[in-house]
Amino acid sequence: MYQQLVDILGQEKVSQSETQIYHHSKDESYHSPVEPDIVVFPSCKEDIVEIIRYADTNSIPIVPFGAGSGLEGQAIPIKKGISISFQNMNKVISFSPEDMIVTVQPGVTRLQLNDMINRHGLFFSVDPGADASIGGMVATNASGTSAVRYGTMRDQVLDLEVILPNGKIIHTGSLAKKSSSGYHLNGLFVGSEGTLGIFTEITLKLHGIPEAILAARCSFSTVDDCIQAAHSILLAGIPIARMELVDHISIQKVNEYSQTSYPVAPSLFFEFHGSQLGVQEEASIVEGIVSDLGSEDWVTETNSKKRALLWKARHELAYAFRHQNPNLKAGGADVCVPISKLAEVVVFARSLIDQSGMEGGVLGHVGDGNFHTILLYDQNKPKQIKEIENINDQIVNLSLSLGGTCTGEHGVGLGKIKYQQKEHGDALELMLSIKKMIDPRNIMNPGKVLPHKID
Amino acid sequence: MYQQLVDILGQEKVSQSETQIYHHSKDESYHSPVEPDIVVFPSCKEDIVEIIRYADTNSIPIVPFGAGSGLEGQAIPIKKGISISFQNMNKVISFSPEDMIVTVQPGVTRLQLNDMINRHGLFFSVDPGADASIGGMVATNASGTSAVRYGTMRDQVLDLEVILPNGKIIHTGSLAKKSSSGYHLNGLFVGSEGTLGIFTEITLKLHGIPEAILAARCSFSTVDDCIQAAHSILLAGIPIARMELVDHISIQKVNEYSQTSYPVAPSLFFEFHGSQLGVQEEASIVEGIVSDLGSEDWVTETNSKKRALLWKARHELAYAFRHQNPNLKAGGADVCVPISKLAEVVVFARSLIDQSGMEGGVLGHVGDGNFHTILLYDQNKPKQIKEIENINDQIVNLSLSLGGTCTGEHGVGLGKIKYQQKEHGDALELMLSIKKMIDPRNIMNPGKVLPHKID
Numbered sequence A, B: 001m002y003q004q005l006v007d008i009l010g011q012e013k014v015s016q017s018e019t020q021i022y023h024h025s026k027d028e029s030y031h032s033p034v035e036p037d038i039v040v041f042p043s044c045k046e047d048i049v050e051i052i053r054y055a056d057t058n059s060i061p062i063v064p065f066g067a068g069s070g071l072e073g074q075a076i077p078i079k080k081g082i083s084i085s086f087q088n089m090n091k092v093i094s095f096s097p098e099d100m101i102v103t104v105q106p107g108v109t110r111l112q113l114n115d116m117i118n119r120h121g122l123f124f125s126v127d128p129g130a131d132a133s134i135g136g137m138v139a140t141n142a143s144g145t146s147a148v149r150y151g152t153m154r155d156q157v158l159d160l161e162v163i164l165p166n167g168k169i170i171h172t173g174s175l176a177k178k179s180s181s182g183y184h185l186n187g188l189f190v191g192s193e194g195t196l197g198i199f200t201e202i203t204l205k206l207h208g209i210p211e212a213i214l215a216a217r218c219s220f221s222t223v224d225d226c227i228q229a230a231h232s233i234l235l236a237g238i239p240i241a242r243m244e245l246v247d248h249i250s251i252q253k254v255n256e257y258s259q260t261s262y263p264v265a266p267s268l269f270f271e272f273h274g275s276q277l278g279v280q281e282e283a284s285i286v287e288g289i290v291s292d293l294g295s296e297d298w299v300t301e302t303n304s305k306k307r308a309l310l311w312k313a314r315h316e317l318a319y320a321f322r323h324q325n326p327n328l329k330a331g332g333a334d335v336c337v338p339i340s341k342l343a344e345v346v347v348f349a350r351s352l353i354d355q356s357g358m359e360g361g362v363l364g365h366v367g368d369g370n371f372h373t374i375l376l377y378d379q380n381k382p383k384q385i386k387e388i389e390n391i392n393d394q395i396v397n398l399s400l401s402l403g404g405t406c407t408g409e410h411g412v413g414l415g416k417i418k419y420q421q422k423e424h425g426d427a428l429e430l431m432l433s434i435k436k437m438i439d440p441r442n443i444m445n446p447g448k449v450l451p452h453k454i455d
Helices: A002-009 A018-023 A045-058 A110-118 A134-140 A185-189 A223-235 A248-258 A276-292 A304-310 A317-323 A339-356 A382-401 A417-424 A427-438 B002-009 B018-023 B045-058 B110-118 B134-140 B185-189 B223-235 B248-258 B276-292 B304-310 B317-323 B339-356 B382-401 B417-424 B427-438
Strands: A038-040 A062-065 A082-085 A092-096 A101-104 A157-163 A169-171 A198-205 A212-219 A242-246 A267-274 A299-301 A329-331 A360-365 A370-377 B038-040 B062-065 B082-085 B092-096 B101-104 B157-163 B169-171 B198-205 B212-219 B242-246 B267-274 B299-301 B329-331 B334-336 B360-365 B370-377
Touching (some): A002 A038, A045 A062, A045 A082, A062 A134, A062 A198, A092 A110, A101 A110, A134 A198, A185 B427, A212 A276, A242 A248, A267 A276, A299 A304, A317 A329, A339 A360, A339 A382, A417 A427, A427 B169, A427 B185, A427 B427, B018 B038, B045 B082, B062 B198, B092 B110, B101 B110, B134 B198, B212 B304, B223 B242, B223 B339, B248 B317, B299 B304, B317 B329, B317 B360, B339 B370, B339 B382, B370 B382
Parallel strands (some): B062 B082
Antiparallel strands (some): A157 A169, A157 A198, A242 A360, B092 B101, B101 B198, B212 B299, B242 B360
């Protein structure tokens, strides 16, 4: 395999070095690493076409690898084969500030993109926290704290250039902001986690940087009150830009880690985007709502450094949990439910964590009905991993029974495959048929998204 | 066929009356009517399953028919067969004001839905003008004047219950606001124009009725200036709710028809949604932008009756054109391009109309880069129809060469099939494969969306 890929791509684009093989064996999830046979570093779409042709002819699995920041094992080559690194496909192909759109290669990262476009008064809205690659974010339909206002990756993608397993290069959309032409392939490929084709160009919508940004936070005596407040804010039609729940255990951890003195209580963190007057007005409406619901510690900031400080607790949560036990890893749930059911599921999740005796917090994108648990565990203690899986399982099953989804933004990868039948029912059969039709030899990231029937 | 369908559904759900056959032979487009063999009136999903089973077994085409307000012939049964009326599937199945979601049968119309939910402080945002059925709007990915703010139908659909040609009932989504689970089938089925399956339940996002609505209009000396203004407003990040272009000929027609005295010049019509202060502030920013670009007649209204009056010109355009010649029909283009290319295409379209000597106007959802031409023609004069087709053809070809789409919101139906290869290239092959896989006997609205290869 090594010599053949060197013949096709040139020596500098192929590696079997221990470091590269190890680096491409894992992501940031709790799933066990598996080493690829080889890592390739294409620099253009022609390279990708050649790699796919070689892999398809020889039935060798290919697994795209972005920034390695995935949380469900999407980039782990569980059937070995070829790991495709996009580190050399990190160019901006075209940028039209007047159309507020940009076309990038998949290896461009979120912060790299924002660095380039911010000076034009524009920003890319999806913020999953990590400096993920754009390709990886498309592959998992990533979202994050700002999705409540600006939507998920799927809402930003205007067009994808995709290389299919048969070597054909297709475009799934156009540069038009909306279209009713043909079947909507954008939607199908966003979130397909490398199982249907490899993206080589990605065209995204951008947004104007708001004139004013205001950050705020407040706390309540119960998580239930937090969610009630979030719910009332949405019903009032406030176009909130971010609205995050952090539970009291998480606040306590942050205080210990960052020497801060946040009130140790379930808290909401807000961001408002708009005009100077507009954000003040929205914030004052929200202040009224949270105060009617019993919150007494509303704080706001507009200065950019002070805003960052105010949000520190939210941003440093994962670090805070790991701080005291740097050898432990963090894993957790990612369900999304209708907002009227959110309190029930969050309270249930919190009680499971408490009963387990494990250290863990609950945080959530409450405006979307999406939340995560952070649970600390020791990778070498299978009992702890079992316990996390058991807790996740109960949270997912409750969420599905309430009309929700097993993953709001992390994707299916390896960890959510077992819920696909329950969540999608007979639609799963159609998904499997689409997969088989597009990738009959099952070379595209095999073992991900869909259950084993396909293998 | 009549007796068999009566046996399956009962006599009251089957009709071959002249009136019904005629009513289901056409929509509001320029495409020639074709009569179905029979019209059925299912009242529940079980009826639809039976109809599909019968049609699939006997290879009889089935064509869904909503409100008949389509503009590209989607509901015309060009291969005859069974027309499925949804007039008796017009129930609201569930409504959760606290989640801001509603589940309806496809025959519910847009105004019927809004009538029901408005009293709860909520509204359904997609407004194509006509009182279309929700099923038809999903089928064509309809949008309209408010898409610039709230998005198209595809952005509102959380879940569809679909009956496939094989009789299986699937759900394409969930009640969660976002999901990264499985392949995104919502996106595939929205806009599929009845060619992949029949929708039996549709779950939609709703929006809170804004506290304040402000309408405004102004005029410029050229269409180019109008588009430049629209462009600047978008770049300024104003979350405009509606922003419509109406050209000078259209304004003149409205003045004649409605005895109004709008300045006969290319005009922009606006709507702002938000808080009292917010809409005033946004309007004043926009007023500044349009005045810098030379507009001198900015007018605003907040009172609901006066707002309606101010927008009268935009709302009555089609009527105004047909008023003087009630025997003529109106037809036109529906392209969508990146906003930086919009002026070029609109000016080109206007010049084609002028050269043709036909009566016609240009109007557009300029915030989305989407516009229409209204051209009056006599159905009995083939030369006029040829002329319209020729003009449309040139507009579409220019739009495609600029990265746009052949249809922004009307759908493909019959009229845009000929551009599918050019717009989608090798992706069309994948669309055809999906169609063949799901509907191997080609019974679902045959002859629509995709070119003849499938037949």
